[in-house]
Amino acid sequence: MTAPTRTTGRDSAPLGGRRRLTYFHGQLLSAQDLRQEQTYFRARHRLHNLALHGYGVAYGLWTRPVPPPPGHCPDPERAAPWLEVTDGLAVDRVGDEVIVDRGARPRFDLWSLLDDHERIRAEEDIRRGAKGVTVYLTIHHCEEPVDNVRAIHTEGCEGVPHLAYAHIREGFALRATTREPDPEPCDPPHPGTPGCGDDRGYETSAHCGDGRVLGPGLLLARVERVRPDRPLHSRQVHPEVRRPLSRRPATVITSIGWPHGGRLTTRQARRLLGTDGVRIRFSRKVRTDTLRDPGVADLFQITGGHGVHGTVLRLETRIDVGGSGGTTGTPEGTTGSAEGTDEGGHETTDLITIRQTDSEYLNDGDRILLVLRTPFVLDVCGDPVDGTHVGGLVPRPGGPIAHRTGLLPPDGSGPRTSGTGQGGAGVFESWIFIDNKRPHPLNEDARDSAGNDEGDAHDDAGNGYDGDAPGSDGEGRT
DSSP states (O other): OOOOOOOOOOHOOSSSSOOOOOOOTTTTOHHHHHHHHHHHHHHHHHHOOOOOIIIEEEEEOOOEEOOOOOTTOOOOGOOOOOOEEEOOOOOTTTEEEEEEEETTEEEEEHHHHHHHHHHHHHHHHHHHTTTTEEEEEEEEEEEEEEEEEEEOOOOOOOOOOOOOEEEEEEEEEEEEEESSOOOOOOOOOOTTTTTTOTTOOTTTTTOOOSEEOOOOEEEEEEEEETTTTTTGGGGGEEEGGOOOBBBBOOOBBBSSSSTTTTTHHHHHHHIIIIIOEEEEEEEEEHHHHHHHTTTTTEEEEEEEESOOOOOOEOEEEHHHHHHHOOSSTTTOOEOOOOOOOOOOEEEEEEEEEEESSSSOOOOOOOOEEEEEEEGGHHHHHHHHOOOOGGOOOOOOTTTTSSSSSTTOOOTSSSSOOOOEEEEOOEEEEEEEOOOOSSOOSTTOOOTTTTOOOHHHTTOOOOSOOOOOOOOSSSSSSO
């Protein structure tokens, strides 16, 4: 019988794959060997982050307006747009962690983060009458060589010992731009793409000229109507554009054009439902063909008052793509023009308007129930929208981030959205009440009452809509 041959490590090694360093007594190690060792484990760590967790913001990193430092500007009406970023953790598109340590809370002038060309263009737009520019704030993983020392020996044929950096300090850097970022891909980039394991930087890295290398940026906030001579208000900062840490984050509802649980007069409700419509905005574009099926969205009138009550009436509705929509189109249909197309050629939008098309009268004491069956609404990635209306806290545009005390997001800041974050796709429900007995403290004729994004953005007082939230005193206070 022939004895089985014993394979050596070299014979049984795979033809491809990664290589890592092995150690033995008497081994001579060079700086290059140790650099390759670090590169190997960093590449494995990035692979773990992207393949198992994806990329995005894990927690914290909220952006908040703050006053300028003392003595920075004596005139508070002409103060610069200062912001603060809270502590937190994120993973960028190549798998590196971006960490802002607890207590750091960097504060900065947002206008100063723009490059010279963008500042010049923005100032020209403001001189021509613009109320400000939209700025996108990003955070980047940053590497910087530090601790310059003199080498005792040199590699290769170099004769004279030279200076070298003994360490690389990892940190973060903030950048701002007026250019709208590209849409986030459905899935994280493949860990094997060029640059993912390169210790010197990445395909999308930026060299700052001082030895630092920046990784690809993660979007933290969209800031609207930014001017160099005006402080910022919390309504101008939109952190809901951030990507949560996930391989494939669910599309959620970020705003609805009425105050959930609010009380409206019959006149206000008829104008809202029939003329302006109820606007619903998604965190990512959805396919319009999935909105055309009858039954995807319904408005129900639940009768109340002192007479016969409890009867459920279904109101005829129409879904308009985008924020305008006309009076044309058939009930149960979808009208309006799409805002783009996905890779499969499907028309897409991130804003819809639901309107009542019949003339059913709304009586005092009635409740109007909106039901959007989001499991049937697919986003550009082909996934259903997670519409679970947790706590009824999805805000209206320009409204408070939460209308109930103690029900902020788990991080303790930022606006709530629909969705549980657990991968579900629940139905979205919201309602208002008809109440003709309450006073009218605000302007009933405000044309942005349906949650018009542009109108609310320019209404610094936040009084574009006078529906009261639960727990309020009728004057908009809680």
